[in-house]
Amino acid sequence: MAFHITKAVIPAAGLGTRFLPATKAMPKEMLPVVDKPAIQYVVEEAVAAGLNDVLMITGRNKNALENHFDRMTELEATLEKKGDVDRLQNVQYSNDLADMHYVRQGDPLGLGHAVLRASMHVGHEPFAVLLGDDLIDARDVLLARMLEEQSTRNASVIALMEVDPALTHMYGIATVEATDDDDVVRIKGLVEKPVPGTAASNLAIIGRYVLQPDVFGVLASTKPGKGGEIQLTDALQTMATQNIAGGVFGVIFRGRRYDTGDRLDYIKSIVQLAVERDDLGADLRPWLKQFAATLD
Numbered sequence: 115m116a117f118h119i120t121k122a123v124i125p126a127a128g129l130g131t132r133f134l135p136a137t138k139a140m141p142k143e144m145l146p147v148v149d150k151p152a153i154q155y156v157v158e159e160a161v162a163a164g165l166n167d168v169l170m171i172t173g174r175n176k177n178a179l180e181n182h183f184d185r186m187t188e189l190e191a192t193l194e195k196k197g198d199v200d201r202l203q204n205v206q207y208s209n210d211l212a213d214m215h216y217v218r219q220g221d222p223l224g225l226g227h228a229v230l231r232a233s234m235h236v237g238h239e240p241f242a243v244l245l246g247d248d249l250i251d252a253r254d255v256l257l258a259r260m261l262e263e264q265s266t267r268n269a270s271v272i273a274l275m276e277v278d279p280a281l282t283h284m285y286g287i288a289t290v291e292a293t294d295d296d297d298v299v300r301i302k303g304l305v306e307k308p309v310p311g312t313a314a315s316n317l318a319i320i321g322r323y324v325l326q327p328d329v330f331g332v333l334a335s336t337k338p339g340k341g342g343e344i345q346l347t348d349a350l351q352t353m354a355t356q357n358i359a360g361g362v363f364g365v366i367f368r369g370r371r372y373d374t375g376d377r378l379d380y381i382k383s384i385v386q387l388a389v390e391r392d393d394l395g396a397d398l399r400p401w402l403k404q405f406a407a408t409l410d
């Protein structure tokens with residue numbers, strides 16, 4: 115029987131070293147993408163796909179995340195007194211966006227270890243994992259499609275995207291076999307961040323997963339891999355090759371993805387999203403053209 119998935123797990127325990135000193139006292143997930151913290155886009159995406167139960171795997175220095183998804187009584191009262199309805203609504207929007215839960219990762223032993231920390235909360239249901247560094251454009255469908263495939267195939271499903279072959283060493287890379295669906299493939303193998311020149315394809319895992327709960331048992335016996343960390347990719351490789359709980363399928367995403375994980379991509383993401391905003395685009399676009407013309 116198909117299970118109605120309601121739980122999303124968002125690992126947010128990374129140290130954000132690529133953004134120091136900005137992330138010295140603030141979690142990288144709170145960095146603004148235009149005027150919203152990156153993490154809010156991810157929670158909104160989960161909720162839009164019907165996943166209202168959100169568990170964040172956090173760490174030290176992450177109190178701001180909990181505060182962001184809670185009431186800010188004093189600020190709200192001030193805005194209310196001023197009659198600043200728009201800003202008040204903006205501030206209140208994230209208060210009740212989702213049913214938020216938090217667990218700390220403890221030791222930073224890798225993404226697989228972070229996901230394993232969700233096992234008590236998730237229990238025996240399929241669930242989604244969303245990585246905060248990847249933002250998926252709200253106008254393009256990905257998670258809903260993955261949930262649909264998880265339910266019809268009763269298997270685990272990961273999101274894949276074609277990347278520049280020169281960048282395969284930055285991702286988990288899949289070996290795949292076609293299915294009858296043009297956007298769905300069966301996963302034959304996965305390698306976490308292959309050495310340059312050795313990747314089996316240019317199909318990269320982007321940070322969206324819909325997983326069978328059996329992944330927890332597999333993670334618990336997964337040895338440290340790339341970088342000495344327990345890798346989610348390695349557990350999924352085991353599930354794919356041993357056909358555990360229906361094996362693993364990939365949904366190929368051809369929409370707009372914004373990478374906020376490193377500084378250059380983060381800047382590009384902000385510009386791309388800002389030019390399309392109703393309140394900023396009209397002024398930003400002509401300025402950007404003028405500015406670009408001065409660069410040569």
Ligand code: G1P
Pocket residue numbers: 225245247248284285286287306307318319320321346347375
């Ligand atoms: C993680 C995963 C990797 C995946 C990537 C997508 O790596 O381990 O398989 O391709 O996310 O963003 P990270 O970028 O967190 O090192």
